[in-house]
Amino acid sequence: MAAGIRDVAAAASVSVGTVSNVLNAPHKVAPATVERVHAAIDKLGFVRNDAARQLKANRSRCVALIVLDIGNPFFTDVARGAERRAAQLDLTVLFGTSDDDAARERSYIDAFDEQRVFGLLVSPVSDDLSRMLTLQSRGTPVVLVDRDATGTPFSSVAVDDVAGGRLAADHLCSTGRRRLAFVGGPRTLRQVSDRLQGAQAAVAEHPGVTLEVVDTAELSVLAGRTVGEQLRARRPEDRPDAVFCANDLLAIGVLQALTLMGDVQVPRDIALIGYDDIDFARSAVVPLTSIRQPSTQIGTAAIDLLAAAAEHDEPQHIVYQPELVVRASTA
Incomplete structure (x- = not known):
């Protein structure tokens, strides 16, 4: 039979209440007594019944x-x-x-x-x-x-994802880009809608800059790759010259698709920025600009x-x- 709390108390020559304090509030017990109780626990192989403690x-x-x-x-x-x-x-x-x-x-x-x-x-x-x-x-x-x-x-x-979206779009505008695209979804996710809102606010402050919105069903590398393939298939004059992705996974997928055939270069033809600054961002084939979250x-x-x-x-x-x-x- 498995040892119980009463067995531990008897082996350590203390009360059941003292054993309970050692387990749950050791600061209330003298260090020497704590040591003695733990020695008894080790000797008997006592395992606390968390289910019973949870019920209590x-x-x-x-x-x-x-x-x-x-x-x-x-x-x-x-x-x-x-x-x-x-x-x-x-x-x-x-x-x-x-x-x-x-x-x-x-x-x-x-x-x-x-x-x-x-x-x-x-x-x-x-x-x-x-x-x-x-x-x-x-x-x-x-x-x-x-x-x-x-x-x-x-x-x-x-x-503050609205501020993050604004940071991303402002940066792209500051590098001379004028045909921006936002890639992300679903927009029912607050993070996505807030980042888009920030980007739209920034674009509104830069005359001559446009923002195309490309919705995705999920925030994944595969979804980003699909968007990247669609952008690469467009005529050069119909493509955005900068893409802001709602997270880094999307941005990595877009990057993979754009650079696969070598006919579109990042950032020469399309600048690309992600969000989150995950470890993969800095080690991508073209190191990815990103908005960092702690x-x-x-x-x-x-x-x-x-x-x-x-x-x-x-x-x-x-x-x-x-x-x-x-x-x-x-x-």
Whole structure:
């Protein structure tokens, strides 16, 4: 039979309450006693019953993180930052990817709700936050990630994507480009619509500059490659002379398609800029200019906001400013 907490208490000559404190609040126990209890745990092979502890506390030590696409290195870095900070707080992060699918997002939220997670970090698929509101009303704190939630009951950590879109378009205009194209979608994603809004605002301030909008079904390399092939098939005078992609994965796909046959050169014929500044951006065949987001820092901040929300603090909102990183694709 597996050893229980009473067996540990007897072996260490302490009370059951002392063992509980060693496991959950060691700062309340004398160091020598902590050492003695841990020695008894090791000797007996005691494993804490987290399921029972969860039932008693009505909350686990697991944090749920739902992102739009865990295959996107930006969200991988966000998850890495969250995981590192969570470990410092004795929390474990569980991951889910919605694939930009609202039904899949709801399914994950329901599953994590059943597990009574400590809290939920989510990059929402749409503006419908009703399921998150229900979760939070029942005592599970929710933090929106990569989405500014100012004006809602949720804490949030995000980047000013409107400013990022403006940075990208302003940069392209400053290099003398006049026929710009924005590539991205679906526009139901707030990040995409905000980046487009910023680009449109910048273009409106530059007389003679136009902005074509090319919608995509997803933010992937394959979607970018399809757009790049379509642009390459146009007559040179009908092509944009600069392309702003809503993320780096799209931009890498566009770059691959444009340079495949060698008849279109980046940046001579078409300047190209992405968004996120993932590691692949700097190592592309033509190093990619991008708008940098502090991805790991976003994940770290999300965990801190969740811990504060669990203490019933007022909603807090962190909005980082993006940074232009210029490389050869627009030089």
